[in-house]
Amino acid sequence: MTLRNPSRSAPPPKQDGSASDDFDSPWKQGLELYFAQAVELLAPSLYRIIDWQVPVVFLDKELQAIDIPGKKHRRIVDKLAQVRLRDGSDAWLLVHVEIERHLKGAQAIKAFAWRMYEYRFRIQSRIMVQRQQDQLPRIYSLGVLLESQGVGKELIHTDEYLGQGVQFRFPVVELESWRSRWDELETLAPSNPFAVLIMAQLRANQYPNKRTRLGPKLQLVRQLRQYGYPPHIAVQVYRLVEWVVTLEKDQEPEFVRAVQALSKENEMSYVTLIERAGRDKGFAEGQIEGQIEGKIQGSVEGQAKLLLRLIQRRFGPTTDDVAQRIQAATAAQLETWSLNFVDATELDDVFRD
Structure with a gap:
């Protein structure tokens, strides 16, 4: 079987027919496993101001407790994560993935923008009450559309009447915009596994x-x-x-x-x-x-970098000694330690023989 490199030719038109796909579950798992890598690809300016040495805290229970009108029958994936910024302050990231194949028409786009605003407002209110804060928490909202095209890189929810109202602006990532950047995804994939999830989604869309x-x-x-x-x-x-x-x-x-x-x-x-x-x-x-x-x-250097990143994500910042030990390891040692990492509950478990 001869397989053509998709980066060397324009993608063929979509085939007739339809498939009943479960995109909700893999995207939820992908975001949980590779959250930092997802932010690096989908929101690079945000990625640069986060202190990734501090473990990310997912707030799934808090998010599930927020009742959003119209959510019950929609196919969406939401991840709410608390992160530490490089300036030492905390922030909350809301990654909202619409599983809909298409946002059809102006009304659907308007409803999507409203849902993003509704999530943001309710999350801010809940955090303020739970943590007894008197200021609105900082929240970065990111909308991801798996297949829709032509929506743009930004949406605005506006609610105004008689000179009163609100305006909420947030970034949108159309995954299809990465199709023309397939070569870039292949280049990024060795150090960023989330790139492979995007590649897989593009193939499923196509x-x-x-x-x-x-x-x-x-x-x-x-x-x-x-x-x-x-x-x-x-x-x-x-x-x-x-x-x-x-x-x-x-x-x-x-x-x-x-x-x-x-x-x-x-x-x-x-x-x-x-x-x-x-x-x-x-x-x-x-x-x-x-x-x-x-x-x-594969590349020993690449394996070492990935293992170090995973250790830092689970156990927090590492010492120079740990980093040097990983960088100096042989391919066999890295394989053993990578398998140990699966069940490790503390750092020492990773390095057992």
Whole structure:
């Protein structure tokens, strides 16, 4: 099978047909696993002012307690995270992902802007009451549209009457805007696994008919080997691809055979987590269900950087000694430590033999 590099030619028109895809779950997991990397790609100016040495605190319970009119039957993913800024102050990030394939018409766009405003207002009110603050907390709202195009990079919610009213302006990321930047995504992917989730979503958008996805999906899997991820990162990223770019049931055996052939072709094994039961139940960070056959070869330097970033995210800032130990490690040591990280409850657990 010959696979064309999508960065070398214009994407083919979307295929006829439709697929019932679960984009909610993989996007929720992707944001939880790679929140900093997501912010780096989707809101780079924001990324630069956050102190990523301080662990991010997700406030899912607080967000779930906020009743937003009209939310019940909408397909959305929301993440509310408390972060520390470089100036030492706290801020809250609301990442709101609309799973709708399209925002059709001016009324739908207007309703989306209103929902973003409604979330912001209710979150600010709740935080003020809970923490007994007398000033509005700082909140950065980011809207992400998976497939809609032409909405723009910014939306404004306006509510005015007789000279009174409010105006709320917030940034919007149209994921389709990354399609023309595919080469950039491939360049970023070795150091930013979230780029692969964007690539997978673009492929799912482009081929809404599941039966047309086998070739594009195999190409994404083939590319994973080039990125040099440690085994547990490779597992997580592979499963996100599996979750987003779904196939028809009768195509899955062919896909499994093709992945196995890729393994033999490169004299090493890909991550072959084809175990659907574990995927359907969901997975949390650090949970690996399935098999890892052989070793995933890649850049030692890249593996060291990813492991250090994960350690800092879970356990907080590290000492120079820890950083130097990781940077000086062999490929075998990094693989062992990366697997140890999965179940580690304290830093020492990572470095056990």
